[in-house]
Amino acid sequence: MGRIASFALAAALSVTGLFASPALAASAHTWSVQAGSIAFGSAGPVGGGNRFYPAAVSIHQGDSIAFNVFGAHLLAVNRPAGPIFTLFGPPSFSATLTSPTQAVNSSIIGTGPVPDTFTLTFASTLPAGHYTVICGLHVGMTETVDVRPAGQALPKTDAQYTSEAQKEITKDLDAVADAAAKANKKTADANQPTVWAGAGDKRVTNLRFFPASITIKVGQTVRFVKTQDPTEPHTVTFGPESPDPLIQLLPSGGNAYDGTGTTNSGLLSTRRQFAYFQLAGTPLTQVTTFDVKFTKSGTYPYICELHDEIGMVGQVIVNP
Ligand SMILES: [Cu+2]
Structure with a gap:
């Protein structure tokens, strides 16, 4: 269902609900959670937070959460087993959870110039309890939703969640800048020219190479290392890239480069990421x-x- 259609339906339902059952209509509420945050440099985005803001909310049965999605994320409930790329399909912008075991998957959203919104409704018939929404692309990016019976008191207001979220976002965007500063200072073995592929921590990423330009002599080897950026995978690719997104993630061209052809690291991911993406048994390999x-x-x-x-x-x- 498109966003306009789902909005129209929601509006129609709330009008109907208002007349049919004032108490029910008054209690259904849409909460806001931000999925991801974006840090801007002088020339545009440089990275951001791979977290939900706030990371936990308490709501009522029948309520919805509007996830405002900043940057590429894939929201899922009960993520089905299988390699992450089997979850990539047409994007979805709304869903209703009617059972604790139902699988919900937005596919990749949030990549456009304006944030996407994914609205997840927790059906009024859904059993109360704790539900987990994850981002399938970012290990550790988890939203805990405490669904309570209608009428039971809720611990926080929209305004309290908004101020909690803003504090976390501010902290994370500062951490993106700090990660770059640290990566620029960090040196590996002085005898081994090294480039860090990405920098960050468990919450944030700075999507750059550090240093972005390195000077060596003929015959020397540069070591590219993806150990400083736990939430994002990367590649290091010299020469033309394959139009096939899967081939892009496979190593090619060996470990020497003379300026011709393609020399590609393939997917660089940590063991934790590789497991999170469920890539064991695929042609992809786990290397950092x-x-x-x-x-x-x-x-x-x-x-x-x-x-x-x-x-x-x-x-x-x-x-x-
Ligand atoms: Cu990258």
Whole structure:
């Protein structure tokens, strides 16, 4: 159902409800939760928080939550087993949970220039209890929904949740900037030229390479490491990228680059991410490190195939 259609239906239902049952109409409420936050640099987004704000809400049976989605996320309840890409399909912007075991999946939303809204209704017949909404793309991104019987007191108001959310968002956006500062200062082995693919912590990501430009000599190897950014996967890709999104995540071209063809790390993910995405048994492999030896002088641009559109790109300058 499209957003306009679902809005019209909701409006129609609330009018009907108002006349049929004033008490029920008055108690059904739509709460707001922000899914993800976006940190902006001078040239646009640089990353953000991979969390829900606030992370827990108490609501009544029959209430809805409007998830305002900032950045790419996939909201799911009772995520079905299987590799994450089997959950990618046409986006969905609303759903009604009518049973504790029902699977709900928004597919990937929130990638457009304005935030998407995914409205999840907790049916009035749904048993009271705790429900969990996750983002399938971001390990640790979880919303706990405490559904209480209509008429039972709720602990917090909209205004209290909004101020809680704002505090968390402010803290996370500061952490995005801090992550970049730390990554720029952090050096690995002084004898091993190293680039960090992404920086962040369990809550936030800074979608850049650190440093974005590195200078080496012919014959040296650059080590790309994705250990500083626990919530996002990345790739390191030199040369033309495959139009096939699955091929983009497979390693190709080996561990040397002379400026021709494609040399691609494939998916860089932590063990925890790899398990969260349920990728065991697929052609993808779990690695966090990618070494590339440069055999010819020149300037070689590369990208993260997952995040190049928001500026996750770098270059290696190879001097004779
Ligand atoms: Cu990336």
